[in-house]
Amino acid sequence: MPELPEVETVVRTLEHQIQNQKIKAIELFWPKVIEGDPKVFQRKLIGQRFQTFSRRGKYLLFGMDDCVLVVHLRMEGKFFLQMPTAPRNKHIHICFLLSNGLELRYQDTRKFGRMQVVPKDTDFAHFHDLGPEPFSDAFTAEYIHQYRKGKRLPVKSLLLDQSFVAGIGNIYADEILAACHIRPGRSCARLTRKNEEDIVEETRRILKAAIAAGGTTIRSYTSSLGVTGRFQLSCIVHGLKVCPQCGSEIKVKWIGGRSSYYCPQCQKV
DNA sequence: ACACTGACCTGCGAGC
């Protein structure tokens, strides 16, 4: 589930659910979910309280008393808040027992997600070489112009590049390009100034609408804590067979290792 | 430096 709007939804929900809860114990069932030494991870977190809740790109940032817990959900990571007595399925990889008696459980079918503990003074502006947030003042048409100089990769791949702009994934990249009437396979070297301005505007508009809708839920994914999005109802290309604007058949093309949906009629460029 | 490929994992639906 996780692109920027879904991660934002998870962060805001957890903020309400577990703020000020202390971690009493940690049960780890799949050690590889932890970056670095699992023993150190557990030692640093036990006794710590969840204080602040934020996001950088698709990374969840939990500000604890003396450290920051960083989580990336990758493709299928999700959190649940459950009773310790509730049955655990085989895809639960780590459980945090909280001071209120509930358990924060991390489930990840494909085991791609990762979490780690980092110092409080970590420079999240440059964390993992992430680019600007889409809503920041740094994300402008001129920024796009400068960043794409000397590059000729498909514009779809540009939007998926997290060091270009942080938080866009496969669904929203398709939706943004559809809203801008740009084909995903178009070389970024051929973007016009109007295209660059449209990308900034539509990226913000679409992500904002998606956050308001609680994210996007596709392919019968089971919902996680606070995330059963409704934005899929507003999608104009991704996952569709027919363009809702003109009725043309939506094309699916393999671009940059991801399937990309577009309308050949509405996205001429 | 840039751009593409494979690896990391499991499950589900399509097609035979």
Added chain:
DNA sequence: TGCTCGCAGGTCAGTG
């Protein structure tokens, strides 16, 4: 029914 194949909302290392 049962099998294999392709695909899934992400990222990083490795390769020309």
